[in-house]
Amino acid sequence: MSNGIDWGLHDPLPGDNPILWAEPDHEHDVMSTRMLGFWLYMLSDSLIFAALFTAYEVLSFPMSFAGGPTPRDVASPLYGYAETIVLFSSVFAYGMVMVNLKAERARPAMLWLSLSLVIGLAFIGMEVHELQGIAAAGGAPQRSGFLSIFWAVVVVHGIHLAVGLLWMVVMFFQIARDGFTLLVTYRLANLKVYWLYQGLIWTFVYTFVYLRGSI
Amino acid sequence: MSVDNTRPSEHPEIAFSNSRSYLIGYVVTVALLGISLLLVQSHAMSAFNLMASISVIAFLTTIAKLYFLFHLNFSEAQRWNTLTLMLNVPLLILSIGLTAWMFQTLYDRVMMH
Numbered sequence: 001m002s003n004g005i006d007w008g009l010h011d012p013l014p015g016d017n018p019i020l021w022a023e024p025d026h027e028h029d030v031m032s033t034r035m036l037g038f039w040l041y042m043l044s045d046s047l048i049f050a051a052l053f054t055a056y057e058v059l060s061f062p063m064s065f066a067g068g069p070t071p072r073d074v075a076s077p078l079y080g081y082a083e084t085i086v087l088f089s090s091v092f093a094y095g096m097v098m099v100n101l102k103a104e105r106a107r108p109a110m111l112w113l114s115l116s117l118v119i120g121l122a123f124i125g126m127e128v129h130e131l132q133g134i135a136a137a138g139g140a141p142q143r144s145g146f147l148s149i150f151w152a153v154v155v156v157h158g159i160h161l162a163v164g165l166l167w168m169v170v171m172f173f174q175i176a177r178d179g180f181t182l183l184v185t186y187r188l189a190n191l192k193v194y195w196l197y198q199g200l201i202w203t204f205v206y207t208f209v210y211l212r213g214s215i
Numbered sequence: 216m217s218v219d220n221t222r223p224s225e226h227p228e229i230a231f232s233n234s235r236s237y238l239i240g241y242v243v244t245v246a247l248l249g250i251s252l253l254l255v256q257s258h259a260m261s262a263f264n265l266m267a268s269i270s271v272i273a274f275l276t277t278i279a280k281l282y283f284l285f286h287l288n289f290s291e292a293q294r295w296n297t298l299t300l301m302l303n304v305p306l307l308i309l310s311i312g313l314t315a316w317m318f319q320t321l322y323d324r325v326m327m328h
Contacts, residue, residue, distance in 0.1 A: 029220075046307060047307070098237075104224050185224060200277060207272070215255060
């Protein structure tokens with residue numbers, strides 16, 4: 001390939017004695033198959049967030065505030081940035097799980113996994129604290145159309161994180177029980193995609209809900 | 216493709232993990248969103264320009280995450296992940312963009328604000 005990208009679209013050119021099939025028996029690539037499937041699921045998950053961001057866009061016109069709190073009142077950019085640092089730290093800690101998985105070091109991997117879990121819990125704690133404050137200040141979800149979608153975006157993202165944390169607990173015990181077997185390895189790799197993906201979604205929540213609200 | 220299922224840690228989708236790229240990705244994305252925060256807090260420019268700036272920074276943050284954390288590229292192990300993501304982007308743009316456009320013009324025509 002001249003441009004260095006092999007899209008796998010062309011058969012190799014036949015020589016004098018073309019080999020029409022691979023002689024040796026070979027196994028299926030279990031990990032690649034399952035990880036591509038999970039990746040496609042994550043892409044479809046992005047459409048859930050697309051629907052939520054669309055509704056947020058539609059419901060953040062002034063008449064949707066119904067005289068209640070506005071984006072500026074409920075979303076603090078500074079507090080949101082603190083949440084950003086916490087969540088991205090958890091994502092980084094999970095990256096270190098993968099580094100130790102690659103080197104087949106089970107104990108450091110479990111240590112980083114626990115760290116990622118604890119920091120993720122701290123993020124959820126910050127979010128609960130934030131939402132309690134908003135509700136106490138008259139910003140309950142039923143107050144206005146805007147507040148309904150604000151809560152929906154933040155809570156759906158939070159639920160995704162809670163599921164990821166539960167998954168981490170399960171993987172902690174699977175590493176302890178089985179070590180880095182094929183099944184444990186691809187599950188950890190899928191959880192990596194899942195966890196990094198939640199960090200990616202947060203980039204948009206922070207930019208288009210927290211920062212935009214203060215412009 | 217031949218593969219050795221007894222050595223999962225040597226699989227290409229594990230092998231690209233390295234602490235350097237995770238650290239770079241962490242620092243770069245936190246720094247980029249920090250720039251957004253500073254721009255918004257200081258009201259450095261007009262509302263429209265601020266909105267455009269933080270959108271561009273969110274896009275750059277996304278690219279940094281996809282490159283340093285997800286390790287997406289056109290290698291044999293990753294090219295289908297990259298391609299499906301690229302095909303997913305028009306779906307996101309159309310589903311958000313067309314609805315936003317539709318309601319924007321609707322609100323203008325019925326003068327609800």
